Amino acid sequence: MERGGLLGRHSDLHLKADDLARSLAFPGPIRLAEAHLGLAAELLELCQSIGRDDFTVEHLGVTWRGRRDRLVVDGIWYRLRRLPDAPPRLDALPSPLPRHVQAMLMSERLQPGGLVYVTGAAGAGKTTTASAMVVSRLARFGGIAYTIEDPPEMPLNGWHGDGYCSQTTVAGDSSADWMESFRGALRSQPAATHQMLFVGEIRNRESAQLMLRAASNGFLVVATGFGTDIVSALDSLAKLAGAEHQAMLGNMVRLVIHQRLRDGRLEARALASPSASGPVAARIRGGQFVHLVGDIQQQEALMIRNISPLEVQDHAA
Incomplete structure (x- = not known):
């Protein structure tokens, strides 16, 4: 085993800066082996040299x-946390998404742009699903994707079939740094x-508003967020973006996924909004989030009949 593999066989490491002997390794927790403390010291030094609270680091x-x-x-x-060596794909996730959800994430109807919002609790695999969507769509449809992440969590940079991903680390932790990263992507439209734009997490009002602006400019924006269900996640996003941007949110949302892990199995529900003229878009514009429960149930009935809600031509109620 190579030197890097001695630490890399662990999924997670918790390094105690002032006493490495008390560090933890996972799955576990277990004490970090004494024979590995020298490598852990090298890794700790790299972490400390970065000087940021959130970061990625490569060691051996x-x-x-x-x-x-x-x-x-x-x-x-x-x-x-150890990152995977290869980018994820929707058809090869460790725990597969339901077939109808995969199909909507790969639908050609999303090509003109809009917002795909992947939601769930911490540790539910949101970033993995969103990253896999970006990689899989680049491989199938080509084009270019930009990412705005703090820090990057998956190895997405480079070619995927005929499509290319340019992965970006936000320069700092302030709102201004996030806004400049968004502006850079908006100025880079060939x-x-x-074009796709992957936003690791929407953290503030300015980012939410710029994300919607990117979607309105023709980007297919893929973003992750927290929520106990689809309705609460959309409600929280609307509040974050602000009342003056609620109409734009309604117009731009194309697909919302809520997922959770149960006994190691990935479960997901979905809400599609094929166009700005449909009933889902109208309810979001009007702030009628509680009424989206009925739309979710109706769409699930369609999917049982193997009808994709994204492919249905809808009109506002």
Whole structure:
């Protein structure tokens, strides 16, 4: 086993900055083996040199997503999760999505742009699903994708079939840094090319508004967010974007996915809005989020009959 593999065989490492011998490895927790403390010291030094709370770091061929935790009573810890070596694909997820959800994520109806919002609780695999969608659509349809992440969590940069992904790390933690990253993507639109924008997480009002602007400019925006269900996730996003942008949100939403892991199996529900003229769009514009429950149920009935809600030509009620 190569030196990097000694640490890389773990899914997670929690390194205690002032006492590496008390560090933890996962699955576990277990104590980090004494024979691995030298490698852990190298990795810790790299983490400390970055100087940010959220970051990615590569050590001996293994890439880790990191978080500097400064609120623990016994000092600073660095929480690291090993990132996969290869980009995810929708048809090869460790726990597959329901077939009808996969089909909608890959629908050609999404090519003109709009917003796909992947929601769920922490640890539900939102980023994996969103990243797999970007990679799979690039491989099938070509075009270019930009990402805005803090930090990047999947190895997306490069060619996927005839499509290319340009992965971006946000320069800092402030709203201004996020806004500049959005503006950079908006200024980078090539002519006559299918374009996607993957936003790792919508963190503030400015980002939510710029995301909607990108969708209105022809990007297929793929974003992740938290929510206990589809309705609460959309309601929270509307509040974050602000009342003055609620109409744009209604016009731009094309697909909302809510997923959760239960006993290691991925479960997902979906709400499609094929166009700005449909009833789902009208309800979002009007802030009638509670009424979306009925739309979700109606669409699930369609999917039982193998009819994709994204392919249905709808008109506002």
